[in-house]
Amino acid sequence: MNILILGCGRVGSTFARLMYHEGHNVTIIDLQSEAFRRLGTKYKGKSIVGNGIDEDVLRRAGIENADVFVSASQGDNRNIMAAQIAQHVFQVKTVIARIYDPVRADRYRQLGIVTLCTTTIASGLLRDFVTTGEWGLVKDYSEEYLAAKV
Amino acid sequence: MYIIIVGGGNIGYYLAKTLVAAKHEVLLLEKDRLRYRTISEELGEVVMQGDGCEVAHQNQAGFGRADAVVATTGSDDDNLVVCQMAKMEHNVPRTISRVNDPRNEKLFHKLGIDATVSSTKIIYNLIEQEVGGGEVIPLAALNRGNIEIVDIEIGAKSPVVGREIRALALPAEALIISVIRDDHAVLPSGDTRFEIGDSIIALVGADKEHELRDIFSEG
Numbered sequence: 505m506n507i508l509i510l511g512c513g514r515v516g517s518t519f520a521r522l523m524y525h526e527g528h529n530v531t532i533i534d535l536q537s538e539a540f541r542r543l544g545t546k547y548k549g550k551s552i553v554g555n556g557i558d559e560d561v562l563r564r565a566g567i568e569n570a571d572v573f574v575s576a577s578q579g580d581n582r583n584i585m586a587a588q589i590a591q592h593v594f595q596v597k598t599v600i601a602r603i604y605d606p607v608r609a610d611r612y613r614q615l616g617i618v619t620l621c622t623t624t625i626a627s628g629l630l631r632d633f634v635t636t637g638e639w640g641l642v643k644d645y646s647e648e649y650l651a652a653k654v
Numbered sequence: 655m656y657i658i659i660v661g662g663g664n665i666g667y668y669l670a671k672t673l674v675a676a677k678h679e680v681l682l683l684e685k686d687r688l689r690y691r692t693i694s695e696e697l698g699e700v701v702m703q704g705d706g707c708e709v710a711h712q713n714q715a716g717f718g719r720a721d722a723v724v725a726t727t728g729s730d731d732d733n734l735v736v737c738q739m740a741k742m743e744h745n746v747p748r749t750i751s752r753v754n755d756p757r758n759e760k761l762f763h764k765l766g767i768d769a770t771v772s773s774t775k776i777i778y779n780l781i782e783q784e785v786g787g788g789e790v791i792p793l794a795a796l797n798r799g800n801i802e803i804v805d806i807e808i809g810a811k812s813p814v815v816g817r818e819i820r821a822l823a824l825p826a827e828a829l830i831i832s833v834i835r836d837d838h839a840v841l842p843s844g845d846t847r848f849e850i851g852d853s854i855i856a857l858v859g860a861d862k863e864h865e866l867r868d869i870f871s872e873g
Contacts, residue, residue: 557731559757581707585731588765607709611742
């Protein structure tokens with residue numbers, strides 16, 4: 505799959521390494537080139553410096569051939585706008601936005617963007633663990649990630 | 655009218671002052687506490703500290719009864735979300751967004767924003783008009799930027815002097831709506847003849863503006 509990721513923070517860079525490790529064609533965009541240090545030395549995918557809500561930058565990053573677009577930058581609104589550009593201008597099949605604000609995550613989900621609200625996911629898991637003593641997670645993703653050595 | 659402005663930078667601040675002077679009910683939302691303090695010293699209760707994208711703050715600000723929401727921040731992504739949330743959550747009848755990157759105007763309309771303003775584009779148009787000879791002045795962008803009102807002056811060397819409107823090969827998407835002669839507006843007909851010093855007010859498709867300009871320009 506051609507995977508385009510916006511934002512090379514902890515989530516963006518980790519996801520990029522995972523998907524590259526699994527053999528996908530990965531490109532990641534960030535405003536600052538220093539952010540790409542997080543990708544480590546094993547990542548050999550593409551990295552593009554630029555503004556992810558600029559159509560020219562997205563085009564340069566190959567969005568026209570992307571199967572998946574994931575926006576995981578620091579700003580909710582930036583992620584929302586980038587996701588809508590991917591969806592409406594470039595007709596990317598799968599568009600996912602990480603959104604911290606639960607209300608915005610819900611409303612934009614209704615507009616057809618897959619939204620990942622880490623705020624409600626983490627607090628839901630915490631509640632389950634605190635009240636039942638069990639993690640709701642099916643897998644231990646941390647163990648899996650560390651074992652993969654990406 | 656109740657008008658909510660999001661973003662207390664220079665544009666939002668002066669817009670709020672202007673609307674207050676025009677007797678509108680105005681609320682200016684500013685996220686930054688320091689900036690909020692500075693402008694509320696002058697504008698008082700008109701200013702509220704809050705994030706225009708947060709539904710809780712939108713409720714507090716009374717988005718539900720707003721006639722218009724105007725997003726004036728320096729970030730296009732923030733402006734987009736302010737306007738979209740205002741529509742989705744509160745059904746605000748009119749959302750107006752400042753657009754910093756003029757290429758975003760088209761996208762914003764597609765995404766449901768009622769009106770956009772790009773200062774970059776306005777200044778560009780003014781420069782283009784200076785460079786292009788000054789005969790055509792875009793007054794406003796109508797129909798979401800696809801139609802413009804232009805004001806054309808007929809100079810002494812204009813090829814249309816002495817000719818009738820019907821003799822001109824106007825673009826299909828151009829309509830002369832008035833001829834101003836000696837400070838009086840005349841409703842033109844096919845046999846209206848142009849004189850030196852006339853001004854023409856025309857509606858024209860934005861992409862036909864240059865074609866229209868060429869018909870009237872001197873040489």
